[in-house]
Amino acid sequence: MSVLKGRGVPDRSENDGTGLACRGEVLHVLHLLSRRYLHGKEEAVRLSLIALLAEGHLLLEDIPGVGKTTLALALSHALGLSFGRIQCTSDILPSDITGLSIFDRDESRFRFVHGPIFHNLVLTDEINRAMPKTQSALLEAMEERRVTVEGKTYRLPDPFLVVATQNPSEQVGTFPLPESQLDRFLISAGLGYPPAEIEKAIIRGGSIREEIEKIPPILGAEQIAAARRAVREQIHLSEKVIDYIHALVCATREHRFIASGISPRGAISLADASKAAAFLEGRDYVVPEDVKALAVPVGAHRLILRAEHEPLKKKEVLRSIVADLPVPRG
Amino acid sequence: MVRLKTLLNLLAYGVSLLGFLPLAAHLDAPALVAFPLALVVGAVWDRREEFPLKPGFATLFTVAAFVFYAAQVSRDHLIEPAVNLLVLLLAVRLLSAKGGREYPQIFTLSLFALAASSLLSLGIAYLFYLAPMIVGITAGLVLLSFYKVDPEAVLERRELRRLSGVFFALPATSLLLMLAFFFILPRTQQPLWNFLQPTAAASGLSDRVIPGSLAGALEERRPAFRVQSPPLPPQELYWRGVVLNHLDDRAWERRTPPRERTRVEGGEEVRQTFFPEPGPSQYLPLLDLPLELTGVRHQRDGDLVFSGRPRERRLSYEGVSLFGGRLVAEDGVDREFYLQLPQQISPRVEAAISRIVSAAAGDRETIAALEDFFIERRLTYSLDAGLHAEDPVDHFLFESRRGYCEHFATSFVLMLRRAGIPARLVGGYYGGHYNAMGGYYLVNESHAHLWVEALVDGREWVRLDPTTLSHNAAQAFGGSGLNWRRGLLDAVDHFWNRIVITYDLQQQIELFRKAGERAAPERWSAPSLPSAAALAGVALIVALPFMLRGAGNLRGREQRLLRRYLNLVRRRHKLAEIPPSMGLQELAEQVDDPACRRFAAIFGGAIYHDRPLSEEEFRECREVMKRVGRRGKDEG
Numbered sequence: 022m023s024v025l026k027g028r029g030v031p032d033r034s035e036n037d038g039t040g041l042a043c044r045g046e047v048l049h050v051l052h053l054l055s056r057r058y059l060h061g062k063e064e065a066v067r068l069s070l071i072a073l074l075a076e077g078h079l080l081l082e083d084i085p086g087v088g089k090t091t092l093a094l095a096l097s098h099a100l101g102l103s104f105g106r107i108q109c110t111s112d113i114l115p116s117d118i119t120g121l122s123i124f125d126r127d128e129s130r131f132r133f134v135h136g137p138i139f140h141n142l143v144l145t146d147e148i149n150r151a152m153p154k155t156q157s158a159l160l161e162a163m164e165e166r167r168v169t170v171e172g173k174t175y176r177l178p179d180p181f182l183v184v185a186t187q188n189p190s191e192q193v194g195t196f197p198l199p200e201s202q203l204d205r206f207l208i209s210a211g212l213g214y215p216p217a218e219i220e221k222a223i224i225r226g227g228s229i230r231e232e233i234e235k236i237p238p239i240l241g242a243e244q245i246a247a248a249r250r251a252v253r254e255q256i257h258l259s260e261k262v263i264d265y266i267h268a269l270v271c272a273t274r275e276h277r278f279i280a281s282g283i284s285p286r287g288a289i290s291l292a293d294a295s296k297a298a299a300f301l302e303g304r305d306y307v308v309p310e311d312v313k314a315l316a317v318p319v320g321a322h323r324l325i326l327r328a329e330h331e332p333l334k335k336k337e338v339l340r341s342i343v344a345d346l347p348v349p350r351g
Numbered sequence: 352m353v354r355l356k357t358l359l360n361l362l363a364y365g366v367s368l369l370g371f372l373p374l375a376a377h378l379d380a381p382a383l384v385a386f387p388l389a390l391v392v393g394a395v396w397d398r399r400e401e402f403p404l405k406p407g408f409a410t411l412f413t414v415a416a417f418v419f420y421a422a423q424v425s426r427d428h429l430i431e432p433a434v435n436l437l438v439l440l441l442a443v444r445l446l447s448a449k450g451g452r453e454y455p456q457i458f459t460l461s462l463f464a465l466a467a468s469s470l471l472s473l474g475i476a477y478l479f480y481l482a483p484m485i486v487g488i489t490a491g492l493v494l495l496s497f498y499k500v501d502p503e504a505v506l507e508r509r510e511l512r513r514l515s516g517v518f519f520a521l522p523a524t525s526l527l528l529m530l531a532f533f534f535i536l537p538r539t540q541q542p543l544w545n546f547l548q549p550t551a552a553a554s555g556l557s558d559r560v561i562p563g564s565l566a567g568a569l570e571e572r573r574p575a576f577r578v579q580s581p582p583l584p585p586q587e588l589y590w591r592g593v594v595l596n597h598l599d600d601r602a603w604e605r606r607t608p609p610r611e612r613t614r615v616e617g618g619e620e621v622r623q624t625f626f627p628e629p630g631p632s633q634y635l636p637l638l639d640l641p642l643e644l645t646g647v648r649h650q651r652d653g654d655l656v657f658s659g660r661p662r663e664r665r666l667s668y669e670g671v672s673l674f675g676g677r678l679v680a681e682d683g684v685d686r687e688f689y690l691q692l693p694q695q696i697s698p699r700v701e702a703a704i705s706r707i708v709s710a711a712a713g714d715r716e717t718i719a720a721l722e723d724f725f726i727e728r729r730l731t732y733s734l735d736a737g738l739h740a741e742d743p744v745d746h747f748l749f750e751s752r753r754g755y756c757e758h759f760a761t762s763f764v765l766m767l768r769r770a771g772i773p774a775r776l777v778g779g780y781y782g783g784h785y786n787a788m789g790g791y792y793l794v795n796e797s798h799a800h801l802w803v804e805a806l807v808d809g810r811e812w813v814r815l816d817p818t819t820l821s822h823n824a825a826q827a828f829g830g831s832g833l834n835w836r837r838g839l840l841d842a843v844d845h846f847w848n849r850i851v852i853t854y855d856l857q858q859q860i861e862l863f864r865k866a867g868e869r870a871a872p873e874r875w876s877a878p879s880l881p882s883a884a885a886l887a888g889v890a891l892i893v894a895l896p897f898m899l900r901g902a903g904n905l906r907g908r909e910q911r912l913l914r915r916y917l918n919l920v921r922r923r924h925k926l927a928e929i930p931p932s933m934g935l936q937e938l939a940e941q942v943d944d945p946a947c948r949r950f951a952a953i954f955g956g957a958i959y960h961d962r963p964l965s966e967e968e969f970r971e972c973r974e975v976m977k978r979v980g981r982r983g984k985d986e987g
Contacts, residue, residue, distance in 0.1 A: 257959070257961075259958070259959040259960060260961055261958065261959060261961070262959060306955070306956065307959060308935070309934045310936045313934065313937070344932055345932060346932055347931035347932055348931070348932055348934045350913060350935060350958075
C-alpha cells in the first residue's frame with residue numbers, strides 16, 4: 022500500500038503550520054512570563070499581548086503593589102522593547118512626559134531632550150493623578166503616535182504601547198479620566214490579588230525585579246510588526262461575527278441601565294482585539310467566543326451607566342448582556 | 352420458488368408486448384414480422400441461457416435500421432419511421448443478452464412505444480395498455496434492485512407475495528395521482544401529431560352528388576356521430592344534414608337557396624346532444640325537422656341546413672327538433688328554382704311522367720302515382736349498383752333497376768320536378784344503433800342517406816323516401832341492431848371521448864368555476880384574468896423563499912448538521928439545554944470532549960470563513976460526531 026497521506030484538513034487548533042507570522046514567539050512570551058515570572062497573571066499578560074498585537078493601549082485598574090510595574094517591565098524585556106516610566110503626580114507637566122528643548126552651551130543651540138514617552142513600552146503610573154492638561158497630552162500622543170514640541174513633530178517609536186495604571190479606590194486629589202479619553206484605551210483590565218498558593222510562593226521568593234532584568238528578549242520590533250501585520254491581514258473576520266459584534270454594541274446602546282453604550286470605535290477595537298485573540302489561539306478566523314471573552318475587557322470601561330444605576334459595576338452589566346446574546350453558530 | 356431472472360424475463364416480454372400491440376396497426380412489414388419473431392425466439396433461447404444475437408451484430412443491426420429509417424424521415428413522415436425503429440430496437444434487445452442494463456432499456460423502449468402510439472391515436476385502448484405496463488415496469492424495477500445485488504437470486508413464494516403488494520400499491524397510487532392531474536393539467540384534444548397533418552378526407556355528408564359515378568357506396572363502419580337522445584321509432588330516424596337543390600349537368604349540388612320563410616310546427620319536441628366525429632364536413636346533422644342548434648358557432652339556412660366550420664377536433668352541440676313536425680313554407684317558394692331540370696330527359700322517362708301526370712289530379716295524387724310507378728318497376732336496393740354514367744336515371748329505372756339511395760332519390764326528384772312539383776334532395780343519415788347502456792344513438796358513415804323533399808300544394812315541404820319503394824326495402828333497412836358486446840365497447844368508447852378526450856380547457860375552467868361557486872357562492876362568478884394573475888403572483892411570492900432556499904441548499908445542509916450535532920451533544924453529555932449564547936468552542940470546553948473540540952474547529956473553520964463545508968470536512972464532521980461523548984468508554 023502507498024504511504025498514508027494526511028487527513029486533508031490541517032489541524033489548525035494545535036500546530037503552528039498556519040502561516041501566522043511569529044505566533045510561536047508570541048506564545049513563548051506568554052508562557053514564559055505567565056508561568057515563570059508572573060505567576061497567576063496569565064490573563065493580564067494575554068490581554069497585554071492582545072493590546073500590543075491590536076495596536077492599542079492597555080489600562081490597568083488596580084491597587085498599587087499587585088505587580089503592574091513588574092508586568093510592564095517583564096513585557097518590555099521579553100519583547101525586546103525599550104521601557105519608559107512616567108510616575109504621574111498632580112504637578113507633572115506635559116513636557117515632563119514628552120521631553121523639552123534645553124540650551125546646549127557647547128553647541129550654542131537648543132537641543133531636544135526626549136521625554137520618557139519616547140520608548141516602545143511606556144508605563145504611566147497613576148494616570149488619574151496627572152492634571153487633565155497632562156493627561157490629554159499623553160492621550161494625544163497615544164492616539165497620534167507622535168509628539169509635537171515647540172512646533173516640531175517627533176515620531177514615536179514603533180511599536181508603541183502605553184500601559185497606564187490607575188487606582189480606582191483613591192479619590193482624593195485625582196482627576197478621573199473622562200469617558201472620551203477612556204475610549205482610547207483598547208483594553209482595561211485589573212490584575213487582582215494572586216491566588217493564595219502563588220502569593221505564598223511570591224512571599225517566599227521575594228521580589229523578582231532582578232530576575233526580570235535577566236529575561237532574554239524573545240521578540241524584536243520587526244517580529245512584532247510582522248505579527249501585527251498577520252493579525253491585520255490574515256485573520257478572517259466573518260460576516261457572522263461582524264453581525265454578532267454589531268448586535269452586541271447595539272444591545273449595550275439599548276440597555277436600560279446604560280446611558281451611553283459602546284461607540285463605533287469601541288466596536289472596531291473589539292473586532293481588532295478579537296482578531297488578536299484568534300491569532301494567539303492559532304486560528305486564522307475569529308469565533309464568537311473570542312468576542313465574548315474580550316467584550317468585558319474591551320467594552321466595559323467605555324460604558325456610561327445611568328445615574329440611578331451608577332453603583333452597579335460596568336463589567337457586570339456588560340457580562341449579563343453578553344450572556345443573553347445568542348451567538349451565530351451556523 | 353422462482354428464479355429472479357425468470358420473473359424479469361417474463362416481465363420484459365409482457366411489457367414489450369404491451370408496447371408493441373398498440374403500435375401494430377401502424378407498423379411496416381419488417382417491424383411487424385421482426386417483433387413477434389424476436390419475442391418467440393428470445394423466449395425459447397432464454398431457457399437455454401443463450402442469446403441468438405451477439406452484441407456486435409446487435410449494434411450493426413441497430414445502426415442499419417437507424418440509417419434506413421432516418422433516410423425516410425421528412426416533415427410529414429416523422430412518426431412512422433420513429434415507431435418502426437422503436438419496435439426494431441425493442442426486437443434487437445429481446446434477442447440479445449439481457450442483464451441489469453438491458454432490462455431497463457427494454458422497459459424504456461416499451462414505454463416510448465406506448466407513448467408513441469398516443470401520437471397516432473387517442474383511443475381508450477391506450478388506458479388499458481398503460482395500466483398493466485405501469486404495473487409491469489414497477490414490478491420490474493423493484494425486482495431489478497434485487498437482481499443487481501444477486502443475479503442468481505431465488506424468491507420464495509411468500510417473499511414474492513409480499514413484494515407483489517409493492518408492485519400494485521405503487522402503480523395504484525400513481526394512477527390515482529394521474530386521475531387528480533387529469534383535471535388540472537392542460538391537455539390536447541387530438542393525437543399530438545395530427546395537428547400537422549390535416550384529417551384524412553373521409554366520405555360523409557357531401558354537398559355534391561353525381562349519381563352513378565361510383566360503382567357502389569362504401570359500407571363504412573366508421574362512426575359519423577353519436578347522439579344522446581331518448582329512443583325514437585327507428586323508421587323515422589332521419590338525421591338531416593344538407594339540402595341539394597340544383598342540378599348542374601349531371602351533378603346535384605347545393606346552391607344558396609332563395610330567400611324563403613319557413614316554419615316548423617306540430618310534432619314532438621326532442622332534445623339531443625350530438626358528438627360528431629372530426630371530419631372535413633361542415634354540415635351539422637340534426638334530427639329532422641330541426642328547430643334550433645346551440646353549443647357551436649353555425650349558420651342556419653332557410654331550408655333548415657346548419658353549417659359550421661370543418662370539424663378539426665371533437666366537439667359537441669345540442670339540438671332541438673320537432674319529431675314528426677311539418678315544414679311550412681309561409682310565403683311560398685321560388686318555384687322556378689326548385690323546378691330546374693337537365694337539358695334532356697330520356698324519352699322513356701318522359702313517357703312515364705306524362706302518363707302519371709295525365710292520370711293524377713293535384714300534387715298529392717301525382718306523388719302517389721309516382722310512388723306506384725316506382726313500386727311497379729320492382730327496383731332492387733343494392734349497394735352494388737354498377738357503373739353507368741351516361742343517363743343514370745334512365746339506366747336505373749329501365750335497365751339495371753338496382754341501386755341505392757342516390758339512384759332512388761335523384762330519379763325521384765327529377766321526375767317530381769318534371770311533373771311540376773318543386774322538389775329537392777336532402778342528404779343526411781338514416782337510422783342508427785341505439786345503445787341502451789349509454790342512452791345514445793350510434794350513427795355510422797354507412798347510415799348516410801339521401802331522400803327527397805317535395806313542396807305539396809305550394810305550401811308544405813313533405814319528406815319522401817323513394818328508397819323505401821324498393822321491393823327489398825324491408826330487408827335492407829331491417830335495422831341490424833348492435834349485439835351487446837359491440838354495444839358495450841362502443842359505449843365505453845363514447846364515454847372515453849365524452850369525458851376524457853373532449854374534456855378541454857373550457858371544461859376545466861368550468862370545473863374550477865363550479866368549485867369556486869361552491870366555495871364562495873356570492874363572490875365568485877368567473878375567474879377573471881386579473882384575479883388569476885394576482886393568484887399566480889401570490890403563489891410565486893409564497894414559493895420564492897423556498898426557491899431561494901433551494902439555491903442556497905448548502906447552507907441548509909450545515910444547519911441540519913449543526914442541529915444534529917447539538918442534539919447529540921445534549922444527549923450524550925446529558926445537558927439540560929444548550930443556551931443560544933453559547934458558542935461551539937465554549938460548548939466543547941464546557942463538556943471537555945476532544946471530539947467536540949474537533950467538531951468546533953472543523954465546523955467553525957468553515958462557517959467563520961463564510962464558506963460552506965467541503966465534502967471532506969462534512970464527512971469528517973460526521974465521523975467526529977460518532978465519537979462525541981465516547982471518550983470515557985474508550986479511555987476508561
